Amino acid sequence: MKLDFSISEKNKKIYFASDFHLGAPNKAISLSREKKIVNWLDTIKHDACTIFLVGDIFDFWFEYKHVIPKGFARFQGKIAEITDSGIEVIFFTGNHDLWMKEYFNEELGVQIFTKPEKIKINDKKFLIGHGDGLGSGDYKYKFYKRIFLNPICQWFFRWLHADIGLILASLWSRKSRSICEVKADPFLGKEEKLIIYCESIEKKEHFDYYIFGHRHLPIDYQVNNKSKYFNLGQWFNQCNYGVFDGSNFELKSFEPHD
Numbered sequence: 001m002k003l004d005f006s007i008s009e010k011n012k013k014i015y016f017a018s019d020f021h022l023g024a025p026n027k028a029i030s031l032s033r034e035k036k037i038v039n040w041l042d043t044i045k046h047d048a049c050t051i052f053l054v055g056d057i058f059d060f061w062f063e064y065k066h067v068i069p070k071g072f073a074r075f076q077g078k079i080a081e082i083t084d085s086g087i088e089v090i091f092f093t094g095n096h097d098l099w100m101k102e103y104f105n106e107e108l109g110v111q112i113f114t115k116p117e118k119i120k121i122n123d124k125k126f127l128i129g130h131g132d133g134l135g136s137g138d139y140k141y142k143f144y145k146r147i148f149l150n151p152i153c154q155w156f157f158r159w160l161h162a163d164i165g166l167i168l169a170s171l172w173s174r175k176s177r178s179i180c181e182v183k184a185d186p187f188l189g190k191e192e193k194l195i196i197y198c199e200s201i202e203k204k205e206h207f208d209y210y211i212f213g214h215r216h217l218p219i220d221y222q223v224n225n226k227s228k229y230f231n232l233g234q235w236f237n238q239c240n241y242g243v244f245d246g247s248n249f250e251l252k253s254f255e256p257h258d
Contacts (some may be wrong), residue, residue: 005050005088005121007246012049014121016242018213019128019234021096022072024059030071033235036256038078040239043254048087053110054213054232055059055130057095062099076108092117094130094214122246124208127201131212131231135197187217195221198229209249211242218251 007014020037021028044051061069063258083089093100104110116129132138190196196208202223210229218233218240230251233240239254 003117003119005119007049007085007122007244009049011047013044013047013246014050014052014244015044015048016052016054016128016149016211016244017235017240018054018092018094018232019056019216019236021056021059021234021236022075023069027071030059034072034075036239036254037235038074039256040241040254041078041082045082045085045087047083049081050088050090052090052092052128052211054092054211055132056096056213057091057094061097063101063103068103071228079104082106092128092130095132111122120208121244124244125206126209126211127207129200130209131194131214134212135193137193187219191227192219192221194231195223195229198223198227202227208223209244211249220251 005014017037017040020033021030022037031047041051058069058072079089091100091104091110092111092113098114100112100114104244105112113129114136116127119126119128133231192215194210194212194215198221201207201210207227210223210227211232212229213232213234215231216234216236217231218238219229219231221229223229229250230242230249232242233251239256240251242249242251246252
């Protein structure tokens with residue numbers, strides 16, 4: 001997979017977003033949010049050279065051999081339009097869409113990453129990933145993630161009828177999300193798990209930018225005098241995204257048009 005990206009044309013940019021959670025909490029609200037996301041993609045496609053989708057794009061995603069979750073046609077159609085136009089789209093799986101396989105790559109031309117990756121953009125070094133389970137702690141979640149990613153467990157799950165399997169997994173996904181929302185904390189400063197993680201990595205290897213999602217909180221944090229950590233926030237009640245112009249990274253908020 002390509003790990004070096006560049007902004008070769010003047011006025012072109014690279015965009016980042018995460019935590020759309022399409023499908024949650026119900027069809028009507030998700031559809032409204034999906035339309036906002038498509039609106040945003042239409043707004044940025046004129047100057048985007050690459051778009052990074054950094055996990056939990058779906059509240060639940062599982063691919064059977066011949067079946068994918070119903071819905072999200074507007075979003076998928078817009079992604080296909082964007083990749084067909086020559087704009088690269090990169091997808092990092094999150095804890096809610098970790099069962100993504102070949103569909104987005106084969107049908108929509110999207111590159112898939114399943115773990116944090118070191119990526120160079122122009123002369124800047126990025127560490128990009130969804131952000132779930134990084135660093136110490138979260139042992140219960142890490143245990144469950146190992147089970148979910150186990151090929152044997154996935155093989156058995158595929159033997160469930162798709163209607164049953166998708167319903168069961170969606171219920172689990174919504175329970176996981178609701179637990180996170182109820183216990184969500186305000187910004188914890190140096191006690192933020194991902195800040196601790198960034199600081200530990202920075203002691204071993206320098207990155208200009210650490211880009212994560214998962215936290216559902218837009219964060220712009222100076223790790224040291226040469227390194228920054230950004231969290232991309234969420235699209236439940238805010239429309240947060242990041243943009244890199246070739247020299248600087250900035251967090252922004254999209255104002256949807258009717």
